[in-house]
Amino acid sequence: MLFVVNNPAFFLSHRLPLALGAQEAGFEVHVATMAGATVPEILSHGLVHHIVPMSRSGKNPVEEIQSIYALWKLLRRLRPDVVHAVTIKPVLYGGIAARLAGVPAYIAAISGLGFVFSKRDGGFDFLRSAATLLYRVALGHPNSRVIFQNTNDRDVLQEAKVVRPGQVVLIRGSGVDLEAFQPAPEPEGPPVAIMAARLLHDKGVMEFVEAARLTAGHASGLRWVLVGSPDPGNPASISQADFERWRTEGLVECLGERSDIAALYQRSHIAVLPSYREGLPKSLVEAAACGRAVVTTDVPGCRDAIEPGVSGLLVPPHNARALADAVVGLATDDALRRRMGAAGRQLAEQEFDIHKIVQKHVGLYQVLSRPA
16 A cells, blocks of 8 residues: 655654554555655655655646656556545645556545635635645545544535545544653643644744733743744745744743653643644644643634543634633643643543554555455
8 A cells, every 4th residue: 555645754743653554454555755854764664665756835837747647657656555645735646646547445634624725705716616626536536535534624525525425534633642642740830831833824823922922921920832843845834033033032932843742741731722724633632642731723623632621722713812811721720720631631542542543544444455
């Protein structure tokens, strides 16, 4: 089987357990991504890697057609039994290439529909119409499944008649290793609100910083910690100048890229993600596994990662004041915060255990790859 993912680092962080599960089930697993520094790590797991030209944000039509052509050539050469494509561009291009190459089975993982489907301006929307057409072509494979992480994305594509009822599978997120992300007692000292994410505008990073500004000098000593760094390859990234200014101001503790996320959650009190739209955010699932209460936005994906009012609080997107008030409310109510953290761990055990997520995927691979 072949995974198609644009970024090798994303494959490692979000889909490696699925590939290893498929490998254990007897599949010969190949991975197609763009080039990157983490490719040797993919190879170290006994997976076969193929580099395909695929930018994350390219808009040059010639280059985009070349990406589809490169995928088609790879599929014609490999003749995989199953192709599993992840994120928007691989789903669209991989689906088109799989149909053209006559691949027997295709799985598309919709990990969020992006801004094109979140706009509600009324009237004719060319980008939305074009994207809908592309999805219809890409997801039209007769022997296919489309995995959604939240019900809103599923409903949007069903209403647009992009997917057939029999194609739809709902799997809540990429899962979490419950052994690696363990609950721990809250640390002593002032409460800490942490956001671990790519530093993109649509992740709500500006609202996070503004909320820190609004609560500066609060009697609780509340600290705001930001984990991540600017991503120059993404048009939605904050600038390096913004990042350096925040570091200098000191309102937010900017830690940059970190790999010890579980330990950072264990040293914090509240997990925050004020995103504008998600598939189902891995950061909130990991925070829940660590037994931390969550403050996030009432948008598709984010609200699906918690039990509202039970394991976390929802606030309106684009609203730093509401975000600040919710975080302060949890920072000053130890009993509520700890109760929500315990409920989050229970939710993670029931819904997000990586072993259960892997089993569901491998079951799909086996069903689709069986001869008709």
